[in-house]
Amino acid sequence: MDKTPANMAPVMTGPGITKAGTGLNAVEWSILGHTYWLKTEGQSCFSFETLDPPGTFVPPHVHPTQDEFIFVLEGRFDLYLDGEHHQAHAGDLVCMPMGIPHGYYNLTQQNARALFWVSPARRLRELFDNLHNLGDPAEVVRQSAMREVLFLKPEEMAFDPLNMK
Numbered sequence: 189m190d191k192t193p194a195n196m197a198p199v200m201t202g203p204g205i206t207k208a209g210t211g212l213n214a215v216e217w218s219i220l221g222h223t224y225w226l227k228t229e230g231q232s233c234f235s236f237e238t239l240d241p242p243g244t245f246v247p248p249h250v251h252p253t254q255d256e257f258i259f260v261l262e263g264r265f266d267l268y269l270d271g272e273h274h275q276a277h278a279g280d281l282v283c284m285p286m287g288i289p290h291g292y293y294n295l296t297q298q299n300a301r302a303l304f305w306v307s308p309a310r311r312l313r314e315l316f317d318n319l320h321n322l323g324d325p326a327e328v329v330r331q332s333a334m335r336e337v338l339f340l341k342p343e344e345m346a347f348d349p350l351n352m353k
Contacts, residue, residue: 208237208301217320220244220328224316227303234312235305240265240294245350248291248340249332251284254306258282258292263300266293271346289340293349311335 206212211225217236218224221244227235240263248268258265260276267274267282268291276282284290294300306312315335319328329339342348 209239211236217316219316219319219322220325222246226313228305229309229313231309233305233307234309235303236316237261238300238302238304240292240300240302242294242297242299245293245295246291248289248345250289250338250340251286251306251310251336252338253286253310253336254308254312255286256284256290256304256306258284259303261301261303263294263298264296265300265302266295266349266352267291268293268345268347268349273347273349273352289344291349295349295352312337 206225206227209225210216212227212229215226216223217226221241223239225237227237229235258276258281260278260280260282262278264278265276265282267276268289269282269284270288270290274282282292312335315332315337318331318335322328322331332339
């Protein structure tokens with residue numbers, strides 16, 4: 189794993205290609221069943237590719253200091269977006285402005301892939317470095333809160349996407 193301090197690498201200053209399913213400088217994270225590959229990082233932007241197997245999800249949370257975007261490459265995501273249910277399919281762009289509760293779920297029987305990015309980068313690289321191979325969801329929530337990603341409590345959610353009919 190690359191040990192470059194978080195957010196110190198320039199955002200793609202030179203020409204180059206980071207192949208699908210690989211990370212810039214071979215950076216790859218395994219976080220609660222998801223695989224994430226670093227694509228770009230810098231102060232203004234942080235991006236990563238995801239592989240989300242069936243049944244994986246990131247529950248509703250808020251980035252109070254970052255805008256987040258998802259470009260769906262393959263499959264479908266069910267989204268919790270500001271208390272409403274949405275679906276995003278391959279080719280769709282999802283915009284999640286800072287402060288808006290959001291979460292994403294692969295409720296299908298197929299893998300989903302997407303390109304995510306946040307702006308500004310803030311401490312997301314540091315968070316992913318700390319969550320890599322961490323299996324305790326409570327510790328994931330704690331580590332996230334320390335780095336400006338705040339998970340909603342069940343009573344704060346408008347609905348539970350895992351129990352949709």
